[in-house]
Amino acid sequence: MIASLWFCLRILLAWVLALVALAIVWGHLFGGPGTVFALLVIGALAMAAVNIASHLRRVKLVAGRLDHDNLSSRLQRRIELPFDAAQAFALVESVVAGLPRVVDVESSPASLQVRARIARSDPGKAPPPSRWNPLAWLAVRHDRVSATVTPGQGTSSVTLLFEPDAGAWVDLLLADEGSNRENAEAVSRAMSQRVAQQRRDERESAVRAEAEKALSVARLNLLHAQVEPHFLYNTLANAQVLTRTDPERAERMLGHLIQYLRSSLPGIDQSLSTLGQELERVQAYLEILRIRMGARLVVRIDVPDSLQDVALPSMALQTLVENAIKHGLEPKPGGGTIWVLARESDGQVHLTVADDGQGVGGSSGGGTGIGLKNLRERLRLSCGPQAGFALVSNFPSGAAATITLPRTPPVAQAVPAATTQVPELPHAT
Numbered sequence: 001m002i003a004s005l006w007f008c009l010r011i012l013l014a015w016v017l018a019l020v021a022l023a024i025v026w027g028h029l030f031g032g033p034g035t036v037f038a039l040l041v042i043g044a045l046a047m048a049a050v051n052i053a054s055h056l057r058r059v060k061l062v063a064g065r066l067d068h069d070n071l072s073s074r075l076q077r078r079i080e081l082p083f084d085a086a087q088a089f090a091l092v093e094s095v096v097a098g099l100p101r102v103v104d105v106e107s108s109p110a111s112l113q114v115r116a117r118i119a120r121s122d123p124g125k126a127p128p129p130s131r132w133n134p135l136a137w138l139a140v141r142h143d144r145v146s147a148t149v150t151p152g153q154g155t156s157s158v159t160l161l162f163e164p165d166a167g168a169w170v171d172l173l174l175a176d177e178g179s180n181r182e183n184a185e186a187v188s189r190a191m192s193q194r195v196a197q198q199r200r201d202e203r204e205s206a207v208r209a210e211a212e213k214a215l216s217v218a219r220l221n222l223l224h225a226q227v228e229p230h231f232l233y234n235t236l237a238n239a240q241v242l243t244r245t246d247p248e249r250a251e252r253m254l255g256h257l258i259q260y261l262r263s264s265l266p267g268i269d270q271s272l273s274t275l276g277q278e279l280e281r282v283q284a285y286l287e288i289l290r291i292r293m294g295a296r297l298v299v300r301i302d303v304p305d306s307l308q309d310v311a312l313p314s315m316a317l318q319t320l321v322e323n324a325i326k327h328g329l330e331p332k333p334g335g336g337t338i339w340v341l342a343r344e345s346d347g348q349v350h351l352t353v354a355d356d357g358q359g360v361g362g363s364s365g366g367g368t369g370i371g372l373k374n375l376r377e378r379l380r381l382s383c384g385p386q387a388g389f390a391l392v393s394n395f396p397s398g399a400a401a402t403i404t405l406p407r408t409p410p411v412a413q414a415v416p417a418a419t420t421q422v423p424e425l426p427h428a429t
Helices: 002-030 034-063 085-097 168-172 179-227 229-245 247-267 275-296 316-329 370-386
Strands: 075-081 102-108 113-119 142-151 156-164 272-274 297-302 311-313 336-345 348-355 388-393 399-406
Touching: 002 034, 034 179, 075 085, 075 179, 085 102, 085 113, 085 142, 085 156, 085 179, 142 179, 156 179, 229 247, 229 275, 247 275, 272 275, 275 297, 275 311, 275 316, 275 336, 311 316, 311 370, 311 399, 316 336, 316 348, 316 370, 316 399, 370 388, 370 399
Parallel strands: 297 336
Antiparallel strands: 075 156, 102 113, 113 142, 142 156, 272 311, 336 348, 348 399, 388 399
């Protein structure tokens, strides 16, 4: 209440002083105030009273209370935004440009400043007064808004200034009828809405990313489950036959199978393995095949010890070896040789499985079945776009399959290891 009374008295006092000065000038020019001057004084004081009442009413409606800060025609706001300077400036520029009745916007990204002029609301759309009308000297048709972004540590501070588009002396005689208060509220609401919308978008994006990650893990587990069983079925079937025809070879095969399972079971619930683990598994697998194929299978392995810790999808190396055996060497009369090679170049690891069998165009279809299809999908899901796969013809015969892997895989794609303890398998005798 005191703030309202002081506001009214301040403007009325300014008008009284201005009219007293005008009366003195009038007296020197026309010899005395007279009736015309009295009517002019009454009209000016009535206009001031109406302006004051309108200002108080609109500020009360907009702000809900009347105090010194709310009654002022020039307002300053400071808003903290959880963005860096570039994002905060883009948001402020968009909000200011989106204000109703904006007629001019000046932005300077280099200095992180935005200025704009906003036309005042005119419900009656009255024509602008003539410049020869003394009241036109006091008429204010536009307001100004100035915004400055100050960078911080992960956040930015925005300083906003709302004021009439006129000199400060106008504030002594006329109030803005709450227009700058409305502009300040509009900018604050728009910024809060933009920040809240961005936070909602980020939460929705995080939920979608989590769902996609869970789906990727499920797909990896499904693809892994499709790779493992058929080798076990084939090995057990061969061991069953050998127990009747060659018990010693059957015992050796079962011993290598136990070694294979010992290296496989601890990581059965993992989507990623290491080259060392995969190589240990493949060596046991190849020993089983050498029992089956005898002298028809020759194995050459050249993998540096420094690459033993390279991460790759579980069962990826065995998939390539199985493909080379099944589609390259087994159908070839006399068998052949299989090579497992690994090299590092420019932060990429190239893992190659080659054979001198029937090759890509052989009668068995060139190895384009479910194994290689699953391998491509698992590479994409586990190692990202940096991983690659290529299957080409070997010279002078056979095929060469190469996996290209990043030296350090994306951590986010790895699936945590299972907590279930795997029982120790008995050693082969």
